[in-house]
Amino acid sequence: MDSLGWFGFSASALGMLIGGAVAWLFCGWHKGTPIIFSLSSGMIFGLAVVEILPESMAAGGWLLTVIGLAAGYGLYHHLESMWHRVVVVTNRKNHDAWIHSGVYLLFSIAIHNFPTGIALGVNARSPLAEQLGLAVIFHNIPEGLAVFTPLLMAGMGMMGVVLGAIAVSIPVGIGALLGSRYGADISWLSAVMTTMAVGIMLTVAAKEMLGTALKETKMIDCLLLSTLGFLSVWCFLIFL
Template identity: 30%
Template structure:
């Protein structure tokens, strides 16, 4: 596969993956608080699982524990700073803020994923394709995690898809870097993965899961979260 095709594939992975997750909001037509609580809990559990069992372990394996933890702490601090400069007026804005921060974290995360795709194809086409498939599947729940709070906050389905697509574009940019830079520094990849993991961990634990409980006080949000964690384990371990 030529370098041009690898770059195009990198963009398609990010756009289709996160865009598909964002497109789920087309099916949300005046949903009940019970349903939204379940979906938000599921998205939170899914992201918690992916971050814990896939993203951070990969960062530790790539650059070592110290580099991964440095990125994780930096990711948390970046989100805290980013959160403080966003307006915090009404509850609906909290959901919008949550979706924006999650989109920011996903965009950071997608760049090193693109690096992995580009570097994988430089090794062999079969290896590159396997990495591309896994990343595309991983991007779908990330799009869901970003789109759900935005949808609750009042963002239209069309805009939700557009925002999800924008968050996926860095995958293509990472693929360009992976192809043309040849050998990518493990330190750089691990640091970026750690930053993305820390950012997502903060938003998931501090915003998504608590607010899923606030939306509906029954057990359904907990069941949704557990289902999300199980789904994340399947995605990270089976694929």
């Protein structure tokens, strides 16, 4: 991995680690699963609506966006059926839900990070390169917060956060290398992979997180908290 790959990888990992550190600071302050899951689901919807989907539609158009979303939805259900057949994590319902959500989100963020790296590589020689690197860092902070909150709630330590941040950032480095060499030829693949990741993320947010919260608290409370999560990410992405 040359310097461009390391640059993309480091920017992504730093943002994810900052988000994970924030999640770790506040993971002990909660009143149960509904609050955490409602806030996190709103954050994920915010990431998808404010940042990821507009970029994907601009790159690939409506058709590829719909195809990617459908593929992500189908992939989630395939992974879910495999997960429930071969994995038994704990005997505690809430911890199982937290781990399921965190693992699915890690997987979807890793998919999304590949086209992010491609975009970084395509613009490697432009004056915007450094700004794009900063954008990767700041945009990965809320992603790290949303991903690592459920995993930390399930008992994962900071070493797990570090390993998770490294794992999901490797695709950024690989994408940056490919983008710098073949970016013009794989723009369609970038758009499909981005929306496929969004399909997984939105399904996780709606089913694994918001669905679990709705079973344990009032709908109005879930909606208010998820709206708060959405607005917090919207403000972060718009103003930073």
